[in-house]
Amino acid sequence: MNVPGIFPNEPTYRLQELLFPASDRPEDLYLRADPPPRQAGGILYCAAGTRLDFGTWFNALYLGFWLPHSRVADLALRLALNGRARVLVELRRADRPPRLLTLQELEGAGETFVLPLKETGETGHLALVVECLSPCQILHGAFVTGTDPDPVRLSIGICTFNREPQLCRTLQALASIRRSLPELADVIVVNQGAALSGEATQRALESLGARLIDQPNLGGAGGFTRGLAEAATSAAEPSHHLLMDDDILLDPRMIRRLCDALAYTGDSAALGGAMLETERPRVLHEAGARVRPGWHVNSYGMGRSLVRPQTLGLFDRVEPAHYNGWWYCAVPLAALRRAGLPLPLFIRGDDIEFGCRLGAQGVESLPLPGCGVWHDAFAAKAQPWLTYYDYRNLLINAALYPQLARPPRPVDVLGALIARLICHQYRMARAVEAAAEDYLAGPDAVLARPPAELHREVLDRFAREDGIQGRAAPPGPRPMTPMPAGLWRRVAYFIYRLVQITLVARKDPPAHSLSLYEINPASVPPGAYLRRRDMEGQDCLELSPDRLRLWRGVARALWLWLRFLCLHRRAARRWQAEAMRHASRRAWDERFAQ
Numbered sequence: 001m002n003v004p005g006i007f008p009n010e011p012t013y014r015l016q017e018l019l020f021p022a023s024d025r026p027e028d029l030y031l032r033a034d035p036p037p038r039q040a041g042g043i044l045y046c047a048a049g050t051r052l053d054f055g056t057w058f059n060a061l062y063l064g065f066w067l068p069h070s071r072v073a074d075l076a077l078r079l080a081l082n083g084r085a086r087v088l089v090e091l092r093r094a095d096r097p098p099r100l101l102t103l104q105e106l107e108g109a110g111e112t113f114v115l116p117l118k119e120t121g122e123t124g125h126l127a128l129v130v131e132c133l134s135p136c137q138i139l140h141g142a143f144v145t146g147t148d149p150d151p152v153r154l155s156i157g158i159c160t161f162n163r164e165p166q167l168c169r170t171l172q173a174l175a176s177i178r179r180s181l182p183e184l185a186d187v188i189v190v191n192q193g194a195a196l197s198g199e200a201t202q203r204a205l206e207s208l209g210a211r212l213i214d215q216p217n218l219g220g221a222g223g224f225t226r227g228l229a230e231a232a233t234s235a236a237e238p239s240h241h242l243l244m245d246d247d248i249l250l251d252p253r254m255i256r257r258l259c260d261a262l263a264y265t266g267d268s269a270a271l272g273g274a275m276l277e278t279e280r281p282r283v284l285h286e287a288g289a290r291v292r293p294g295w296h297v298n299s300y301g302m303g304r305s306l307v308r309p310q311t312l313g314l315f316d317r318v319e320p321a322h323y324n325g326w327w328y329c330a331v332p333l334a335a336l337r338r339a340g341l342p343l344p345l346f347i348r349g350d351d352i353e354f355g356c357r358l359g360a361q362g363v364e365s366l367p368l369p370g371c372g373v374w375h376d377a378f379a380a381k382a383q384p385w386l387t388y389y390d391y392r393n394l395l396i397n398a399a400l401y402p403q404l405a406r407p408p409r410p411v412d413v414l415g416a417l418i419a420r421l422i423c424h425q426y427r428m429a430r431a432v433e434a435a436a437e438d439y440l441a442g443p444d445a446v447l448a449r450p451p452a453e454l455h456r457e458v459l460d461r462f463a464r465e466d467g468i469q470g471r472a473a474p475p476g477p478r479p480m481t482p483m484p485a486g487l488w489r490r491v492a493y494f495i496y497r498l499v500q501i502t503l504v505a506r507k508d509p510p511a512h513s514l515s516l517y518e519i520n521p522a523s524v525p526p527g528a529y530l531r532r533r534d535m536e537g538q539d540c541l542e543l544s545p546d547r548l549r550l551w552r553g554v555a556r557a558l559w560l561w562l563r564f565l566c567l568h569r570r571a572a573r574r575w576q577a578e579a580m581r582h583a584s585r586r587a588w589d590e591r592f593a594q
Contacts, residue, residue: 012078012114013149014260015066016370018128018141019058020044022251025374026282028307030058037138044138046083046130052138055092055127057306061143062369063091064317067122069366070264071147075117077128078144081108083136089117093124094313101126110139123316125369149263154255154330155186155238157227158246159220162193164201166247171204177252178208183259185236190226192217216594218451219346224326225588229341232333241336243351245327249278249374257371258330267332269364270355272324274301274372279535281374282307288321288367291352293406295398300367315369322404323355324365328373335363343583344591346451348386349393356401382516382531384431384462391416392435392446399439399572400579407572410565411487415494417557421550422497422521424529424543425466429553433560434461440567442574447582450594466531470542473513473530481522494521498554501526501545510542 020039021030032053037046046052054060066072077089084107090098102115120126130138156174160167167189178184187210196202196212205212215226224243231241240262242255254273261271274287284306286299300321304311329351339361342354355365398407408416413436420429438446446454484493510528519531528544530537581587 012076012144012146013263014078014142015072015075015145015264016061016143016257016260017253018054018079019251019253019257020138022253025249025251026307028056029282030054030056032056042140046132046136046138048132048134048136050132050136052130052132053127054129055090055125055312057312057372058370060092060125060127060312060370062125062315062318063120064123064125064315065366065369066264067120069269069318069364070261071266072145072264073147074145075120075126076144076146077102077115077117077141078112079106079115079128079130079141080110080112080139081106081130081136082110082139083108083132084134085136086131086133087113087115088129088131089115090127090129091120091124092127092309092312093316094310098127105133114144125312125316145264147264149260150266152183152240152259152262153185153236153238154183154240154242154259154262155188155227155231155234155236156184156242156244156255157188157190157224157231158244159190159223159227160193160196160246161191161217161223163247164194164196164198167196168198168201168204170244170246170248170250171201171208171210173250173252174255175204175207177255181256181259184255185238186231186234187211188213188227188230190215190223192219192223215592216452217455218344218591219350219455220326221342221345221347221350222451222591224350225342225344226592228331228336229585229588232336238333240330240332242328242330243326245373245375247375248327251373254328254371254373258368261368261371262330265366267334267363269366270324270332270335270358271330271366271368271371272321273328273368275325275327276306276372276374277377278374279377284311284372285375285377286325287315287369287372288324288365290322291397291405294408294412295394295405297352315367318366318369320359320364320366321355322359322365323352324367326351327375328371331358332363335361339363340580341583341585341588343396343579344447344451344588345393345396346389346455348389349397353393353397353400356397356404359404360401377535382428382533383465384427385458387428388431388435388458388462390435391432392438395436395439396575396579399575402572410561410568411491413564414557414561415490417560418494418498418554419521421553421557422494422501423519423524424545425519426546426549426553427462427464427466429557431462433556434458436560436564439575440563440571442571443579443582447579451591452594465541467541467543470510470530470540472538473510473532473540474537475513475515475532475535481520483520483522497521497526498550501550502547507544510544513537513540
């Protein structure tokens with residue numbers, strides 16, 4: 001039956017459309033259904049008795065984002081269907097049973113119903129449930145508001161380096177939604193590798209009307225900065241710019257989802273999409289992050305399954321992050337003009353620095369729950385040259401924004417070196433050593449150099465990984481061993497492990513298999529072990545102790561600790577005083593022209 005009073009009398013504006021499952025993605029991230037419906041032509045065909053639960057990662061409406069962080073003043077559900085169904089909207093929270101907000105029995109013939117949602121509160125997430133009382137067709141739906149949206153004009157900047165097949169896939173996904181997305185004003189592809197020659201790539205670029213810019217390899221920082229600089233002066237006059245990786249798996253409807261949110265957050269926030277793991281497509285890698293003492297990154301939701309209700313409960317309240325990852329991050333261009341362009345950090349930590357700088361300008365970095373892309377997990381990317389950039393840029397960012405978290409102390413730098421030596425990661429220890437030395441040398445010694453030249457030197461020194469090719473070793477149920485708590489307990493433990501490796505280490509075949517995230521001085525044996533480079537453990541490296549390299553590394557670590565103890569405060573002052581001139585438009589134009 002049609003219920004009086006539920007037809008719209010006032011205009012409604014979309015906040016979040018209902019997304020039916022994507023064909024090549026896990027269905028339960030979008031919908032839980034019993035029995036499963038048939039999907040064809042953008043319509044869900046459901047048998048009588050089917051129960052559809054849209055309280056999932058991609059379809060729940062997260063009040064903890066929308067009500068505290070946007071201009072939205074009221075909420076409603078808009079739904080179009082054929083057939084007779086019972087429609088429920090529940091308020092779900094991790095710490096209490098669901099609360100029913102509305103229950104209506106509808107009989108539709110393609111028309112649109114609007115159900116107001118009142119007294120929701122500002123925490124939890126809304127879940128639409130449809131119980132089909134007859135055969136039904138679900139045509140479309142959305143959570144909506146009567147609050148007028150701001151106009152949004154979005155530019156997209158994609159940085160690519162020798163990954164044309166992955167880039168082509170991303171461009172084709174964007175092209176599939178281009179005509180239905182009037183908010184998309186400009187697409188900028190910055191190529192820093194070999195010329196793009198594939199016919200499919202050229203067709204996708206043409207279909208998008210994308211601009212292709214070739215430039216030297218300036219790292220991810222240089223590619224994304226070029227996109228930002230071009231967007232800031234674009235004749236299309238975008239209001240926001242989306243930084244997006246070339247090698248993601250993209251549900252193109254995420255672009256519309258982002259635009260709908262930007263229409264209600266304006267210039268006050270940079271919005272980020274979550275990264276889900278390609279290898280484990282239901283697992284969250286990060287949805288925003290904050291730095292903690294020592295400038296270790298605390299990634300929101302890392303390793304959690306997004307099909308578990310407890311994981312969705314993490315977003316019942318959405319707190320500002322220190323940064324959003326640049327795999328999918330939208331920046332208001334008005335904020336960019338105030339904050340300036342990013343620092344030329346080449347790779348790793350560039351998004352952290354810029355997010356912290358936006359925060360200092362009063363622009364919050366907010367994860368947008370229900371928005372995300374798939375990306376290969378970083379656990380396999382453990383080359384020492386990446387460790388160099390990771391640690392160097394960690395020290396730089398900590399010096400620039402010490403108010404956010406305590407910077408690494410000299411003893412922390414010493415611990416970073418000794419920990420890698422205990423784990424038989426001798427090349428990684430040398431990379432950390434070089435990173436700390438370059439940080440102490442100051443911004444002119446590091447950032448004034450041509451990025452490609454410095455990168456070649458880093459690759460020459462640190463391209464080889466630690467270890468030799470080992471046997472296959474599938475992961476087992478072995479739990480991760482925590483490190484001892486407290487500074488002096490950890491110092492004593494490190495000394496014990498150094499002595500143990502020196503006196504006890506044998507040349508027995510490796511018995512342990514660890515992923516990158518599981519490796520720490522408490523989890524590795526004194527002898528050899530295997531590091532998994534893929535999820536299945538088919539590609540492993542064998543890392544073995546070497547007493548001579550171990551103690552030479554300890555001697556260098558102690559010398560670096562002494563130098564860092566004497567020089568780190570002066571180095572921090574230099575970075576604070578001199579770094580930002582290397583982020584000027586003039587400095588970047590000179591790099592772009594190299």
